[in-house]
Every structure is written in structure tokens, then in C-alpha cells.
Amino acid sequence: MIPSKVVLLAASVTYLAGGSLEAQNPRSDSSPFRALDMRAASVYRTASGRPGHAYWQQRVDYTIEAQLDPTTHRINGTEVVHYVNNSPDALPYLWMHLDQNICSPTGVNAKLDQPPLVFLGSAFDFSCQGFPGGVTVEAVEMADRPLTHSVFGATMRVDLPQPLAPGAEMEFEVQWHFTIPTNGAARMGRDGSLYEIAQWYPRMAVYDDLRGWNNEPYIGAGEFYLEYGSFDVSITIPSEFIVTATGTLQNPGDVLTDRQRERLSRAIRSAAPIEIIALEEAGDVDQTRPVGSGNLTWRFAADSVRDFAFAAGPDLRWDAASWDGILIQTFYRPEAIRWEEAIDMSIQSIRHFSEKWYRYPYPHATTVEGPVEGMEYPMLTFVPDASREDLQWVLSHEFGHEWFPMIVGSNERFYPWMDEGFNTFMDRIGAAEYFEGTVYGDTIENHALNLYEANAIPGQEQPLITRPVEVENLFWTAYQKPALMLQLLRNRVLGPERFDDAFREYIKTWAFKHPDPADFFRIMRDRSGMDLDWFWRDWVYTTARLDxxxxxxxxxxxxxxxxxxxxxxxxxxxxxxxxxxxxxxxxxxxxxxxxxxxxxxxxxxxxxxxxxxxxxxxxxxxxxxxxxxxxxxxx
Ligand SMILES: [Zn+2]
Missing domain, CATH: 2.60.40.10 (Immunoglobulins)
Structure with missing residues (x-):
């Protein structure tokens, strides 16, 4: 310690000498260990990386009635949005996402030439391949009175007659329709009569304490950022279709046969897979459908989710089993023979992630084989047919997204490394377990480092923090480099026990909430007891290289x-x-x-x-x- 008198004396001498600070050749702090420049802590988010005493987030509950007409590939929908303003702010208007407008011929996306996301064996094309799609909003009403609304490409502002007061709630209705594209920007679409439907209904944007309205439009690379709430969704479709969705089926007596319901009731108590629709039954309406013609309405309900998706097909096989009371399901077309193992892969994924990081909180985990190269929604994922290793990788990766970002709701329009990267990191540990004892399984944890030389190219590589729509090599920046980052933090900086404990603390603390990078950095320091500002600076904010x-x-x-x-x-x-x-x-x-x-x-x-x-x-x-x-x- 220095006696304060001496400090004062020294200071006055400096000023008496009359020199400016510059003239004395000051040193700025260029230490690699200097504090990371982060937003200040607040009553909403603490300096230890936790929700503060005044943390709030909005709640949105949807009731949706939709009809899918397979002759025109058109969906008509009506939704009632119940919006709860938990913020301390009066809101003069609301913002919604109209993600289907990514396919609009007049939209931003139609004019862009975005680099596809190229994985080793497959490419995600963020365009709609020329499909002239887009959503038509027919009406926005509150208490039968029209609300003024303005559509700006893939977003819509809904003006309110008077501001929604802090703590107040409201309900309004939106009517809309769109034609289903075959390739819906790589995230949804159809293949023949198989529909994978997502990013499909007008969805509330997140209003938060960090940025106010998060109304960044859907351009392709940034997936979605949505509020938590409940869904009550009715889907009407011709009776030959089998439907699966986010949420629990509310009316199995209307849409399933007695035999299917009996098999399902066994599956929910069975660790071994049970065929709900076997190969020889798939596509046979007499055996698989309770009625032979007309439409059926499937009703699903879900809570504590940030989105809702569904899939429908007339000839699907259906396997189911349970782990720890969670119903695990696979749906696939008869020709996808390798998918017979998908139920085992699914059980291992849900069990592994649950036991290692945080227990899966939803009643079911379901994956559907189809045209989408791999995409995730709450309780429901879309995965293509592939080789055994690729199938396990993609299937497990999409299920891993149930943790990031379905449970831990980070902002995907800005920080894909917090969901794709964190997930890829977890997937490698899971794949090493599934394929243990094989060359693939015993070397998979080296893959991220092996990719370094070909992807971390000086002058070309972009920092992780780059907005996804500006990233040239999303495979590296959003997936592989952040996975390598966490792997090294775990194995070389903190050690597995200390890292795993801190990472679990992050997941548990921010489950069903909206953390940002500063929350993550702070809680990792707080729980592990190690200042990691130097690490995040090098790995997230720069392309620093090690020698x-x-x-x-x-x-x-x-x-x-x-x-x-x-x-x-x-x-x-x-x-x-x-x-x-x-x-x-x-x-x-x-x-x-x-x-x-x-x-x-x-x-x-x-x-x-x-x-x-x-x-x-x-x-x-x-x-x-x-x-x-x-x-x-x-x-
Ligand atoms: Zn992913």
C-alpha cells in the first residue's frame, strides 16, 4: 500500500512540471490479461453473470388453428397471440417476424448471393431456390377491430391504439396464409407429400433489456430468437397424414388407431424401441388411420418453449421408446432403412446430454427424416438420411440444440457460436461415447483441431463475434472454432471437472431465459473462480494465433x-x-x-x-x- 499523502505529492509534482500526459510517454494497458470491455452489470443482469433482482422477460402464448392443403401445398392459419408485458416500459407497438418472407420474390434475400453453409458432406442453401413464396397477412385485429400494421420484408410492426403499460397483457389475432416452398431457406420445406413445417406462423420478436425490440429480419444465416411461452395448436390435414409436432398430442383418440394408442402407451414405459407404425403398415391407410377419408384435426399443446414446428407425411414409419419418462420418437419414410437405428441414436443423445449437462425438460423428443439437411425446433428436429456416422452426428446435433438454444435461449441472429458452437462441442463428447472403440469414435474429439489449419486462414478468418449474415465461413466461425474453444477451455485451461461444473451452472441459471455473451463470460468466471477475459478476447473477439x-x-x-x-x-x-x-x-x-x-x-x-x-x-x-x-x- 502507498500512503495517500505520497500519492498526492507525486500527483502535484506531475502537474507542477507542466507536462501533458502525452509528453511523459504513458503506457496504455496492452496486457493480454486486461479486463474485457463488456456492458455494465445492471439490476437486470448481475456482475456475476446471473439474472438480476429486476430481471424480466416477456411472455407470449399462442393459440393457432392451421389447415394444410396438400393439393395446393398451402397453409391457412389464424392465431391468437396473448402478450404479457413484463418489462418496465410502455410499448407503443409490437414487432413480429414473418420468416416466410425470406422466400418473397421482392424480399432482401432474393437479391442476395449468400455463401451456403458447407459442411463436409452437405450444403445448406439459405435461399428458396427461386420459389416465389412469402406470407400474406390477411388481418391483424384486436377485439374485432383492425390494428394498423406495416410489413417490412420479414418483419411486421403492429401499432397499438394506446401503449401497452408495464405489467399489462393483451390479446390480438392474426390471419395469414402461405404456399410451402420445397426448400424454405434450408430450414423447412417439403419433399413430395412429406412436409417439414417451421418458421411458418407470424412470431413475436423478443423485447429485452439489452436492445429493446430484437427486430432483425430473417435473412438466412441467423436462425431465430423468440420469447418463451405456451402453444395450443390445431392442424387440420387430410386423414391419410401422420402428424408430429412440438408439444403433446391432446386428442389421440381422434387421430390414432386403438392399436397405435396401445403401442404408444407401452412405448412410454419401454426402454426398448416399439414400432408404432411398422414397415409393412406404413402408407396403408386401412391399418394406420382411424378414418379412411376427409380431414382430421391434430391438436398439440406445449409450454416453456420458444417456437412450434410440425411435420406430416402419409407413409411414415414410427418408432418410439422412453428414457426416464421422456417419450423418444423417430418418423421416417420406408426407403430410409438406416433410420431403423435412429431410435437408438436418439435415446443415447437425450440420455447423454441429460446426464452430462442438464436433464431434458420436455415430454418428448422427436426427429423426422426428410429433405431438410438438419434443423431444430423445440421437441422436434428434421434430419436427412445419411451414412451411419453422419446420421448419428446430425441427429445428435439437432437434439443437442434442445439445450442450446431451446432451453438456454441465446440470440441466434447475433451469436450463433453460443448455440451451434456450444452444441458442436457437446456433440463430440456424445459421439465419442456412441462410437467408443471405433477409429471414428476414438478420434472424433481431434476433429476441431484438425480443421484449424484449413479454416483459420490469416487475413480471411473472421472473429466469432461477427454477425452471422456477414460470415463467409459459418462452418468454422459458428460451429468448429467455438467447439475447439470450449474443448481447450475444458481440457487445457480449467480441467474437465471445473469446466463441466461451471458450464452446468450456466445452463441451469439461464434455462428458459435470454443470456448474452457477457452473462456467459461472467458466470463462467464466477463459478470456476478463474478470470477468463484473456481467453474470450483471443477466441471470441479476435483471430489471435498461438505460437x-x-x-x-x-x-x-x-x-x-x-x-x-x-x-x-x-x-x-x-x-x-x-x-x-x-x-x-x-x-x-x-x-x-x-x-x-x-x-x-x-x-x-x-x-x-x-x-x-x-x-x-x-x-x-x-x-x-x-x-x-x-x-x-x-x-
Ligand atoms: Zn446446428
């Missing part, structure tokens, strides 16, 4: 060996130092990131008196060190 080097190995004047290391890149990381002694003994020394506190050169004093033959940094090649030629030194 650790061994520069000198010599006899220490106090005995033992002097090992001089240098951090030559702009990224800091801890290190593992492998020392090989002359007698062949090996010692591995973990060195903490704090070794760089005093600058980029660090001298380690190895006190062992044994003669050293060689030293090597990162012997397991776990870090993305861009120059390995300087990682070792022999004596």
Missing part, C-alpha cells in the same frame, strides 16, 4: 535447469512442458497461463538435479500452435 516457443535450455545458476519460453503469437494459453532426462525419464509439467503475466518471455526453473536431454512444449499437440518447429529443444 509458443522454447528459446533456451541451460544450467540454472542455483542448480537444476533453466528453461526459457517465449510467447511469440498474440494469443496466450497455458502450456504443457515435457522434459526428457538423460536417463530416459520423462516429466510432464503443466504451466499456468499466469506465466505470461510479466510479459512474453518466461523462465521456468526446473529444480530437479537430473541432467536434461530435451524439452518440448505441447507434446500432445492439443493446442493450435501455428509453428511447431520452435516447440522443442535438445541439449
Amino acid at each position: 509458443q516457443a522454447v528459446v533456451e535450455v541451460s544450467t540454472h545458476p542455483d542448480g537444476g535447469t533453466r528453461i526459457v519460453l517465449e510467447n511469440r503469437g498474440d494469443m496466450v494459453m497455458p502450456a504443457e512442458l515435457k522434459v526428457t532426462f538423460s536417463n530416459g525419464n520423462i516429466q510432464t509439467i503443466p504451466l499456468p497461463v499466469e506465466m505470461w503475466n510479466q510479459g512474453p518471455v518466461f523462465t521456468y526453473h526446473l529444480t530437479s538435479l537430473q541432467a536434461v536431454r530435451s524439452v518440448e512444449l505441447d507434446p500432445d499437440q492439443a493446442l493450435p500452435d501455428i509453428d511447431r518447429t520452435n516447440n522443442s529443444k535438445d541439449i
Whole structure:
């Protein structure tokens, strides 16, 4: 401590000397460990990364009646939106998303030439491939009176006759229709008579304490950001169709046969899969449908979800089983033979993610085989047919999205790394378990690092924080690099136990809420007890690269060996130092990131008196060190 008088004296001397601060050659803080520039904590979000005492979020409950006409591929819908204003603000208007307008010929998307999201074997085309779609809003009414509404491409502002007061709630109705595209910007669509329906009804935008209305339009790369609430959805469709959806089926007696209901009641108590519709029954209306003609209305209800999707097809096979009381279901067309294993993959995914991170909170987890290359909605995912490894990967990845962002509701229009990346990180651990003992399973956790060289190209690579619509290589920036980031934080910085505990704390604390990056960074520090600002700066906000080097190995004047290391890149990381002694003994020394506190050169004093033959940094090649030629030194 410095006595305050001395400080005052020193300060006055500075001013008496008359020099400006610049003239005295001040140093700015360029330390890699300087505090990350984050938004201030507030009564809504604490400095420890938790919802504050005045945290609020809006609630939206939907009642939707929809008719799907397979002869015209058209959906007509009427929805009643119950909106609860939990904010401290009066709202003069509301914003809604009209995501189907991504397919409008006059929309922004039709004029763009966006790079597709290319995965190793498949590509997501964020266009509608020229399909002249878009939603027609027929009416917006409150208490039978029209509400003024303005459509701006994929968003709509609904003006209120008077502002909605803090704490007040309201109900209004929207009527609309659209024609189902075959490729709905890679997230929904149809293949023949199989429909995968999502981003389909006018949805309330999120109003939050960080940005007010989050009314960024749907352009393609940013998926969706929606409020939590309940759904009561009725879908009317010709009777030959089997329908599955977000939520629990409310009227099985109307839409399923007695035999199907009996099989389902067994499946919910069975760890072993049960065929609800077997191969020889699929597409046979007499065996699978309670009535032979006309329409049926399927009614589903869900709570604590941020969206609602459904799928319908006339010839689907249907397998079901349960894990810990959760109904797990797969629906697939007869030709998708590899999908017979999908139910086992589904059970393992839901069990693994539940046991490892946070228990799956919904009554069912269902996946549908179809044209969409892989997409997730609450309780329901769309997955294509693929090779065994790819099928497990995509199926498990889409189920992983039930955790990020369905349970932990981060903003996908801005931060895909918080859902795609976190999920990809979890998926690798899950896939290693499913394929344990195979070459694929035992090496899958190396994949993210193996992708580094081909994707982290200096001058081209973009920081994770880049908005998804501006990202050129979403495969790397939103999926693989953030997965590598968490893998290294877990295995090399915090250690698995400390990381897993903190990551679980993040999930539990922000379940059914809306965290932003600062909340995540803060709670990871708060729970793990380690300041990680340096780590997030390098990995999220920059494209910093790592180059650790061994520069000198010599006899220490106090005995033992002097090992001089240098951090030559702009990224800091801890290190593992492998020392090989002359007698062949090996010692591995973990060195903490704090070794760089005093600058980029660090001298380690190895006190062992044994003669050293060689030293090597990162012997397991776990870090993305861009120059390995300087990682070792022999004596
Ligand atoms: Zn994904």
C-alpha cells in the first residue's frame, strides 16, 4: 500500500512540471490479461453473470388453428397471440417476424448471393431456390377491430391504439396464409407429400433489456430468437397424414388407431424401441388411420418453449421408446432403412446430454427424416438420411440444440457460436461415447483441431463475434472454432471437472431465459473462480494465433535447469512442458497461463538435479500452435 499523502505529492509534482500526459510517454494497458470491455452489470443482469433482482422477460402464448392443403401445398392459419408485458416500459407497438418472407420474390434475400453453409458432406442453401413464396397477412385485429400494421420484408410492426403499460397483457389475432416452398431457406420445406413445417406462423420478436425490440429480419444465416411461452395448436390435414409436432398430442383418440394408442402407451414405459407404425403398415391407410377419408384435426399443446414446428407425411414409419419418462420418437419414410437405428441414436443423445449437462425438460423428443439437411425446433428436429456416422452426428446435433438454444435461449441472429458452437462441442463428447472403440469414435474429439489449419486462414478468418449474415465461413466461425474453444477451455485451461461444473451452472441459471455473451463470460468466471477475459478476447473477439516457443535450455545458476519460453503469437494459453532426462525419464509439467503475466518471455526453473536431454512444449499437440518447429529443444 502507498500512503495517500505520497500519492498526492507525486500527483502535484506531475502537474507542477507542466507536462501533458502525452509528453511523459504513458503506457496504455496492452496486457493480454486486461479486463474485457463488456456492458455494465445492471439490476437486470448481475456482475456475476446471473439474472438480476429486476430481471424480466416477456411472455407470449399462442393459440393457432392451421389447415394444410396438400393439393395446393398451402397453409391457412389464424392465431391468437396473448402478450404479457413484463418489462418496465410502455410499448407503443409490437414487432413480429414473418420468416416466410425470406422466400418473397421482392424480399432482401432474393437479391442476395449468400455463401451456403458447407459442411463436409452437405450444403445448406439459405435461399428458396427461386420459389416465389412469402406470407400474406390477411388481418391483424384486436377485439374485432383492425390494428394498423406495416410489413417490412420479414418483419411486421403492429401499432397499438394506446401503449401497452408495464405489467399489462393483451390479446390480438392474426390471419395469414402461405404456399410451402420445397426448400424454405434450408430450414423447412417439403419433399413430395412429406412436409417439414417451421418458421411458418407470424412470431413475436423478443423485447429485452439489452436492445429493446430484437427486430432483425430473417435473412438466412441467423436462425431465430423468440420469447418463451405456451402453444395450443390445431392442424387440420387430410386423414391419410401422420402428424408430429412440438408439444403433446391432446386428442389421440381422434387421430390414432386403438392399436397405435396401445403401442404408444407401452412405448412410454419401454426402454426398448416399439414400432408404432411398422414397415409393412406404413402408407396403408386401412391399418394406420382411424378414418379412411376427409380431414382430421391434430391438436398439440406445449409450454416453456420458444417456437412450434410440425411435420406430416402419409407413409411414415414410427418408432418410439422412453428414457426416464421422456417419450423418444423417430418418423421416417420406408426407403430410409438406416433410420431403423435412429431410435437408438436418439435415446443415447437425450440420455447423454441429460446426464452430462442438464436433464431434458420436455415430454418428448422427436426427429423426422426428410429433405431438410438438419434443423431444430423445440421437441422436434428434421434430419436427412445419411451414412451411419453422419446420421448419428446430425441427429445428435439437432437434439443437442434442445439445450442450446431451446432451453438456454441465446440470440441466434447475433451469436450463433453460443448455440451451434456450444452444441458442436457437446456433440463430440456424445459421439465419442456412441462410437467408443471405433477409429471414428476414438478420434472424433481431434476433429476441431484438425480443421484449424484449413479454416483459420490469416487475413480471411473472421472473429466469432461477427454477425452471422456477414460470415463467409459459418462452418468454422459458428460451429468448429467455438467447439475447439470450449474443448481447450475444458481440457487445457480449467480441467474437465471445473469446466463441466461451471458450464452446468450456466445452463441451469439461464434455462428458459435470454443470456448474452457477457452473462456467459461472467458466470463462467464466477463459478470456476478463474478470470477468463484473456481467453474470450483471443477466441471470441479476435483471430489471435498461438505460437509458443522454447528459446533456451541451460544450467540454472542455483542448480537444476533453466528453461526459457517465449510467447511469440498474440494469443496466450497455458502450456504443457515435457522434459526428457538423460536417463530416459520423462516429466510432464503443466504451466499456468499466469506465466505470461510479466510479459512474453518466461523462465521456468526446473529444480530437479537430473541432467536434461530435451524439452518440448505441447507434446500432445492439443493446442493450435501455428509453428511447431520452435516447440522443442535438445541439449
Ligand atoms: Zn446446428
